[in-house]
Amino acid sequence: MKALVVGSGGREHAIAWALAKSEAVKKVYVAPGNGGTETEQKCTNVPIKADAIERLAEFFVAEDLSFAVVGPENPLALGIVDYFEQKGLLCLGPTKKAALLESSKAFAKEFMARHKIPTARFKAFESVEGALEFAKHLGFPVVIKADGLAAGKGVIIAQDLREAKDAIEAMLNKGLFGDAGRRIVVEEYLVGQEASFIVVTDGKEIIPLATSQDHKALEDGDKGPNTGGMGAYSPTKIITPDLFEEIMNRIILPTIRGMEEEGTPYKGFLYAGLMIVDKRPYVLEFNCRLGDPEAQPILMRLSSDFGELCYRGIKGELRGFELKWDQRHALGVVMASKGYPFEYQKGYEIKGLGEEPEYIKVFHAGTRKESNRILTDGGRVLCVTALGKDLKEAKQRAYQKVKKISWEGCYYRSDIGDKGMD
Secondary structure, eight states: OEEEEEEOSHHHHHHHHHHHTOTTOOEEEEEEOOTTGGGSTTEEEOOOOTTOHHHHHHHHHHTTOOEEEEOSHHHHHHTHHHHHHHTTOOEESOOTTTTHHHHOHHHHHHHHHHTTOOBOOEEEESSHHHHHHHHHHHOSSEEEEESSOOTTOOEEEEOSHHHHHHHHHHHHTTOTTGGGGSSEEEEEOOOSEEEEEEEEESSSOEEEOOOBEEOOEEEGGGEEEEOSOSEEEEOOTTSOHHHHHHHIIIIIHHHHHHHHHTTOOOOEEEEEEEEEETTEEEEEEEESSOOTTTHHHHHHHBOSOHHHHHHHHHHTOOTTOOOOBOSSEEEEEEEEETTTTSOOOOOOBOBSOOOOOTTEEEEESSEEEETTEEEEOSSEEEEEEEEESSHHHHHHHHHHHHTTOBOTTEEOOSOTTGGGGO
């Protein structure tokens, strides 16, 4: 089979790498890809943007490809799966309507309310006055979210009334997140431990992936602004066997069944970003794709054939398919450009890359290849991922490699995984 991976980030590099390891997949095209996917065996970059849906479909037909896997949220929100299906092309991911679980925070929260899926108290607003009154009612801190897609950055935690007013006005009146923030969700701030729970489904069968924990805040100790994710590890002991069952029964199954009941059957990867409060799970958000950077450590641990998993997911043939996992722990550290998640410079040469042992993999995100050099080309640049017999060893190995890599203005957290070792 020949596969197409849509996207250019660290998650897409991990997907392409995992597909290339599949015995069933002889060629992987990545559109548009990055400096890492360009150097991966069996992989070829294609200069087509992830949201150029018609051009992607034309390329799929011209190259007689077998299936596509969509990495980022934007093409899903634009309806890439609908378009491919109309053309008779196989594409793993939810339809545009099903992807509202991610592309509209208000839709997702209202869906959860309808199906009694545990989540924080909330209301959606388009006016500053109503939003501010509800924020006061909930008390502080309070969470202010842009309704639409904001590249993982559309969440502000307001510590007091002044911060809440500033955030609400910035989104609704000043266009802080553009169209994504024309409507906002104000919700209760939950205190607990975050965890990521990702499954793949063909609309009927549901296969959970290995558990993981992301680190959203920019700085050590979970301080600073929210980002798309500064590191992750797998598995996480936060999700005990009992909690695993509760998440499946109270969150995942009602979501998949609820989508089918509402006439929008869900296929593809479903990511539930959870807050574990007093050993009970609450949904912070849904993503309609693999997480980034969770995909990197999760796919490092996957022993089963990822190509077969994706293909069977599209074809509705997941029944009986079992995933096997490397029993080692995996931890990924995101190396970012100075200034991320706000303004940052591009074009710096990355030093210290090279061949690594099997237990280390440097997944590229914001990079490009120019001549024989790898240059920075984004905010999150690399995700250095390592396997170890336990979380401590995985962390040691990852940071040993991180410290060998450098470019001007390179930044990373130093405490990825610490919560898992408490």
